[in-house]
Amino acid sequence: MAENRWQIILGAVVLLVILLTAAFSLGIYVGRHGWGEEGLRYQPPGPEGGPGAAPGQDFAANPPDLVGRIRALSQLGIQLATQDGPRIVEVSENTRVEDKDGTPLKLTDLRLGDLVAVFGEFTPGNGQRLVASQIVRLPERAPQQP
Amino acid sequence: MDNNQPRRFRTIDYALALLLAGIAFLFYYVTLTPSLSYLSPDGNELATIPYVLGLAHMPGYPLYTWLGKIFTFLPFGDVAHRVNLMSAALGAVGVGGLYLIITSLLHQRAASPILRRAGASLAAALFAFSPTYWSQAVIAEVYAPNIAMVALTLLALLHWERTRRDRDFFLFALVFGLSLGTHISNLGFAPAFAIFILLTDRSVLKRPTWWIAGLAGFALGAAQFAWLPLKASTLNDRIMLEHAPTTLKGIYNYTLGAFPQFKFAFTLSEIPDRVVVYLYLLTHQFGRLSLLLGVIGMVALLLRRSRHYYLLVGMYLVHVWFFIQYRAFDLEVFFLPAHFIWAIFLAFGIPEVLGWLERTIIRLTGGQPSRPSQWAMAIVTVGLALIPLGHNLSTSDRSYDVSINDFYANVWEMLPSDSALLTQGGVFGYDAFYWQLVYGTRQDVLLPALPTPNPAPKDILGRDLYSTTQVIGPNRARGPGGLPPDLVSNELWQIPILTGAQSGTSGLNPRGRLVLYQLSETPGNLVVDEANPTIPLDVDLKGLTLLGADVDPMNVESGSRIHLTLYWRLDRARPYQIETALDGRSVEIHDLGLGNLERYQAEIGPVLDRVILEDYWLVVPSTTPEGTLELTVRIVGHEETITITELAVVDQEEAMERWLRIAGKSSSVP
Structure with missing residues (x-):
């Protein structure tokens, strides 16, 4: 019985450490990223520009609507590979394109494989198409193995 | 009598496990990918390698390859469809196994038998229809078969705990060794198994036959990795060829040393974010309430079955600790064994809440709990499984992926x-x-x-x-x-x-x-x-x-x-x-x-x-x-x-x- 008591005490300490670690991590996360989900997505890109990484920058105050890697692009639209599958980003003359540090870019500066965060409005339907108001090119990451 | 002993299964438990596995299989089958798919980056390779009995990418997955080969003999669909079907079938085995593990561990004081079984069924169903597990049960991948192997390993260990026979320990060690062939990360469970064995019966350490049974079983299971050098000549991937398992060093690099750039890839300051990534993925599977219910379950497990607490929490912590530091773009699938164990914690939490409700009703109404009220609570509890089922059905359906x-x-x-x-x-x-x-x-x-x-x-x-x-x-x-x-x-x-x-x-x-x-x-x-x-x-x-x-x-x-x-x-x-x-x-x-x-x-x-x-x-x-x-x-x-x-x-x-x-x-x- 005494042995069982020690097992329970030690187990309780372990559980307490788990809970404290989770609470501490959450606190650090919220301090860095706010309550948004952007900090959750910083994973490396998939093979051949598969599901993309998320921004390295802090979008806590205004999380983008899409983050992904450019699969195809033209003056009028971008096909984006996101964590949730492919999405179509439509652009217009009013769409602002910029670098991570805010440097204005032209749409033609974007390249296939670039990682971008997109702000805008989804068109009615299945949520696969978005009209972009702003596109932010994010820093590149090294390709990964399978 | 050891109060910590797992319960023996009754016929009703086997029937419920079979029913749960059957229902899970039905939904996996209906939503199964018809053939090839890009859902997993390795999926098409893993659909092909079993048929040709080749060598898959690191760490080789010999058991997966052999099991897949068996499924390729099914007389319908194409080969990729049949291997996809293996994920559905073994995914369902994992669900049935989860129910049996839970029901053998749930303490009788937690709630009445009917509510315990309802809680166990709900936890198994929550896992079965969680989005990540479902996604892996409908394509050719290693993760659903691996969950079946993890479940069988745990069931074998619990069976040995009941019998303490050396031959049952051999069986456990064999299944554990074999499970490395569906995912080598299962090796990380070894410390938790060791602690559990010590807490269960330290005297076995003095028995040479126990040692021989354990070592022989594990060695026999792990001997599957002899497949690697035998089939190394079939490799055609640039990275795999660089680490071809043709020497002892090559075998190490191909297995335990695989993908070093993925492992422990984050600095200490990044770890809190990674913990939150894991918590996010966990809540994505079971909902936010699952965090609270899981913690309640861990407390219940500790108080009611302390050595099983060490077993399961030990397995869980090693797995989470390793994979929060793993840099993979398809990270969510690596946490599936941790989600599996969290489902057991949930299963301990749910009956505690139900038992508390039951006792409250008794106090309020006076007298004994009525059978109809217990049934009503059980039906409502099991009915909650419809929530993830309905929520994830359309997103998990890959039957259109042609x-x-x-x-x-x-x-x-x-x-x-x-x-x-x-x-x-x-x-x-x-x-x-x-x-x-x-x-x-x-x-x-x-x-x-x-x-x-x-x-x-x-x-x-x-x-x-x-x-x-x-x-x-x-x-x-x-x-x-x-x-x-x-x-x-x-x-x-x-x-x-x-x-x-x-x-x-x-x-x-x-x-x-x-x-x-x-x-x-x-x-x-x-x-x-x-x-x-x-x-x-x-x-x-x-x-x-x-x-x-x-x-x-x-x-x-x-x-x-x-x-x-x-x-x-x-x-x-x-x-x-x-x-x-x-x-x-x-x-x-x-x-x-x-x-x-x-x-x-x-x-x-x-x-x-x-x-x-x-x-x-x-x-x-x-x-x-x-x-x-x-x-x-x-x-x-x-x-x-x-x-x-x-x-x-x-x-x-x-x-x-x-x-x-x-x-x-x-x-x-x-």
């Missing part, structure tokens, strides 16, 4: 004799390799990347060249699947001649475009001076005019293709993207001029005010319903949709029959 097979079936039909098809190499090339390795499809067509990731120009000399990956120019596919840069001349034109479904709900392709390119020394008739389309349209789209189109045939079998020619006149020099759709469902998007217009203008001549001719074949997805469907085009960014014609789509041949026929099989027997 785009790879539809595309390649048409590729094999179109390629001329003795041509060469350039594909991605290694693990990522199996969407094409599958056909030749499994069915011997079009042996006259050379796949240069199949035998080696580094084909040489002389290998393809004298053959008509085609590709399904970008091999020329700045957009050339790089990375682990990329072909050598000097394989073909950069002077060649890469002309799309066939496009598969690549967007929209009918044929989602997460990996990108399915395009067959012809490699040619000239751009062909990309720009001409006159148009004479059979369907004149003359629609002005502000800078771009659609002059007309040719469509042939007008009656098309679903899964087959139409020959589409679009005649455009470019009035303003701007890039455009063209989207084709069938009855409003997007089929594909391409750049005006099929990606070659800019180069044409730079190297050949002006394109403004001339006729741009897009001449290509378009795959009609085999999921397209029969009937008369509008074929439309639209410029991306424009609202206006132009109807080209009405296509009569027929469905006289089942998709699977068609794929098998084209693969070279008249029946489904390999």
